[in-house]
Amino acid sequence: MSHTVDTAGRSSDTDTTAAPRPGYGRLLRTPGAWTFLLPGFAARQPFAMLTIGIVLLVEHTSGSYGTAGAVAAVTGVSMALFAPQGGKLADRFGQRAVLVPGVLVHAVSVTALIALALAGAPLWALFAAAVPTGASVPQIGPMVRSRWAAVLGKGNRSSLLPTAAAFESVTDEFTFVIGPVLATALATGVHPAAGLIAEGALTLVGGLLFAAQRGTQPRTAEQRRPGGAGTPARPRASALSVPGIPVLAVAFLGIGSVFGGMQVSLTAFAEEIGKPGSNGVLYGIFAAGNMLAGIVCGAVAWKVGPRRRLLLAYAALTLAASVLWTVHSAPLLAGLGLLVGLCIAPALITGYTLVESLVPPEARTEAFTWLTGAVALGQAAAVTVAGQLADAHGASAGFLVPLAGTALALATLVALRSRLSPKGPGHVAARGMSHRVPVTVD
Structure with missing residues (x-):
């Protein structure tokens, strides 16, 4: 990726023939893009269905939002801990080797997990099933982003990388x-476990179809090694060695707190007003604001540098x-939820864009999974705290969690x-990981 920022904070690419911000049409005409986009779209649906599916099922069987939030939190913590390791393995051995x-x-x-919840199993048993459930969530979003970076790195298409980041956020x-609307509709209209059943089925089918697309899979660290896979491996540092990645991870915890706090608090709010099925619609409006903002962000040629944009967002x-x-x-809550959603996409897009300039290709999937793992961890903590607050003080108290996060x-x-x-004149070096990147200014 060759991307520079002038002293006024304006983004420009070394490809002078490209438009300041290429559109989505040009991005989607990238050769090979649709081969991973379609199965990737199906495989990433479960990420949005898992937490709400667990909350709806366990709350139905236990009668407690606190218990439901705790089980969902264990799943989220497990995903946050294992996702970066999966990303590291995908960088080293290939996405297919991890996905299948x-x-x-x-x-x-x-x-x-479904069988235990329906059988009224004790909480420790639900926790035991929640750990592998979270640990094995496929990190399709980071893998798709890595595929974009690999595909756009060929043929001087690097000017499309910011557009790809915006497209992925959308x-x-x-x-x-x-996802939440579908999971809620299935759980309230078909069976309390139907949302989780759909989540598991989409994960299996979509994940296998995505893994089958070998042509766009990024090269592994072994293949990138100078001299080929037969040469001795050099020490490889974690993406966390890059100073900006832990900062972004903490920031993404805040976004996770919004997702988790909104899911539980909106569910409790819908119960309080006697319309339990409306929580999916309310959450969908919140997510729609996020999507609309993402579309706009992808179409704008920003005159403000990414670091300042992140702070403003x-x-x-x-x-x-x-x-x-x-x-x-x-x-009013629907309107305010829409406004909150409008503020999320700029933060997500800018954070992922910064990863492209801070982290070398051989650690990029891991870096993306640290951020998605941070979202999952923040969501897990928020689900737990918001659930306990909603049980004790009502839905309004649960909405304090997104504010704190x-x-x-x-x-x-x-x-x-x-x-x-x-740091320095366009150079990053961190415990064996060194690459040239452009200097980014506010």
């Missing part, structure tokens, strides 16, 4: 429009989240913003 066994384990684990949020997100707990009307993320970004720029 992973989706098989996930299907079995979800089946066990796709992620489209899944958060469809988190400031806006914190401000919007600060009034959620005061609203007691469904229409985004405020902490904003404070971290303000304090450590210098780490989001490569």
Whole structure:
């Protein structure tokens, strides 16, 4: 990737024949793109269905949002801990080698979790099933982003990378429009376990189809090694060695707190007003705001540098989240949820774009999974705390969780913003990992 930022903070690419911000049409005409986009779209749906599916099923069988949130939290923590390891293995051995066994384990684990919940098993048994369920969630989003980086790195298409980051955010949020609504509709209209059953089926089928697309799979670290796979391996550092990645991970915890806090609190709110099926619609409106903002972000040629954009996005997100707990009307909550959603996409897109400039290709999938893992961890913590607050004090108290999470993320970004720029004259070196990147300024 060759991307520079001038002293005024304007983005420009070394490919002078390209438009300042190439559109989605040009991106989608990239050779080979549709071969991984379509199966990837199906395989990433479960990411948006898993938490809400667990909450709806376990709350139905236990009668407690706190218990349901705890089980969902164990799943989220497990995913957050294991996702970066899966990303590291995918970078080293290839995505297919990680995906195929992973989706098989996930299907079995979800089946066990459903059976235990319906049988009224004790909480420790649900926790035992939740651990492999979360650990085996396929990290399709990071893998798709790595495929974009690999495909666009050929043929001087690097100017499309920011557009690809925006497109992926839109796709992620489209899944958060469809996934929760679908899971809720199935759980409330068909059977309490139907949402999780659909999640497991989509993971298995979509994951296997995605893994079968070998032509666009990024080269492994072994294949990138100078001299080929037969030469001795050089020491390879974790993506966390790059100073900006831990900062972004903490920031993405805040986004996870919004997702988790909104899911539980909207579910509790819908129960309080006597319309339990409306939580999927309310959450879908929130996610739709995220998707719409992502579409706009992908079409704008920004004159503000990415680090400043990130700070502004988190400031806006914190401000919007600060009034959620005061609203007691469904229409007002839907409108405010839309506003919160509009603030998320700029933060996500900018964070993922910064990864492209901070992390070398051989560690990029791992870096992306640290961020998605941070979202999952933040979501897990938020689901637990919001569930307990909703049980004890009502739905309004649960909405305090997104405020706390985004405020902490904003404070971290303000304090450590210098780490989001490569150190020195365009060079990053971290315990055996060294690559040339452009200097990024505000």
